[in-house]
Structure formats: structure tokens, C-alpha cells
Amino acid sequence: MGDNRQRRKTVRALLEPCSEATLITTSIARPLGASLKRVNVSISGAAGSPMEAARVRTRLYLHDIMRAMQLLVEAYGLQRIGIVTPSHTLPTNAVPQFADIKLADPEPYNVRPIEVILWADIYNQLVLPGIIQRDGNVAPCTIFGWILTGSISYQGPALTLAAVHCTTTTLELPNTVY
Numbered sequence: 001m002g003d004n005r006q007r008r009k010t011v012r013a014l015l016e017p018c019s020e021a022t023l024i025t026t027s028i029a030r031p032l033g034a035s036l037k038r039v040n041v042s043i044s045g046a047a048g049s050p051m052e053a054a055r056v057r058t059r060l061y062l063h064d065i066m067r068a069m070q071l072l073v074e075a076y077g078l079q080r081i082g083i084v085t086p087s088h089t090l091p092t093n094a095v096p097q098f099a100d101i102k103l104a105d106p107e108p109y110n111v112r113p114i115e116v117i118l119w120a121d122i123y124n125q126l127v128l129p130g131i132i133q134r135d136g137n138v139a140p141c142t143i144f145g146w147i148l149t150g151s152i153s154y155q156g157p158a159l160t161l162a163a164v165h166c167t168t169t170t171l172e173l174p175n176t177v178y
Helices: 026-032 120-126
Strands: 009-015 022-025 037-044 050-064 069-078 116-118 127-134 137-142 166-172
Touching: 009 026, 022 026, 022 050, 026 050, 026 069, 037 069, 069 120, 116 120, 120 127
Parallel strands: 009 116, 022 069
Antiparallel strands: 009 166, 022 116, 037 050, 050 069, 050 166, 127 137
């Protein structure tokens, strides 16, 4: 994430084709000097259970590393999103069948919080032609690189699945004032 002074931040994002809004943690937007417009929007999670109210809205750019472009999106700010993925640190060889491709998340095995949820309205702008299916897993190509979906078998504690379609992306603020 950044602004016209080239302030940027790479974040862990969740591509969520069922979400009705793009969400961002305010701890990402504020340090970059994002222009935050006051709003009061109730945000619900699974089965309509309330998460928290979004108090701010901002605009930012997603960086398309595959085509060297930017995608302007509007996001609602939350104190926290509350999704951590994966639930346990995984061995770096947990998905050896995808070792030959550039993953969107360079550290998919490390436990980290989701800082941005990208919503359904821009999902079709994020996914590019190309899909790889190997050993029960699927890797669609996106503007951020390849994302992994499916289950992972490994020797270790039982996993609680929190999210799929994880990626990292660089966000940047638009030049226009909101």
C-alpha cells in the first residue's frame, strides 16, 4: 500500500468471491497517511454474525505484478479482520507439487493475520487465465501470482482451516484526495 509519495505496504490478503465489500485493517491504512472518510457500516461474518462496524472508508491501489498495472479499489476499515492463516506453521515442503511456480504469497507456510479481504466485485479482475491442478489441489493464476486452494496433508497437529485463496499484494494510495 502506498501513496503518490511511493509509500507502499505488502500485506496478506484473502481473495473472497463471496464477500460483499473489500475490507482493510486500519493499522495498515493509517501509517500510510490514507485519506479516511467517516462511515458507519455494519460488517457481518459467517451466517450473518456481526463482526464489527466499519468506521472509515478509503481508496487504494492493488499492484498487478503479472502485468505491471494498478487496480483502484475502495475498502472499509476495521480494527482487525480476525482471520489468521494457516492455523499452524507448515513445513516448507507441504505442497511440493507447486514448487515450480511463483506463488502469490511467498510465505504461505507461516502463520500470519489476514490484513485485507478482497471482495466479489473485483474478483474477476484479479483472476487471470491459467489454472494448474495437481494431486487434489488447484492453483489459479491471479494478478498477484499463483494462489493455492485445497487441503494439505502433513505430519503434525490437526489443522483448523480458516481461509483459502491467500495472497500477498502491495497496496498503494491513489493520487486523488478522497
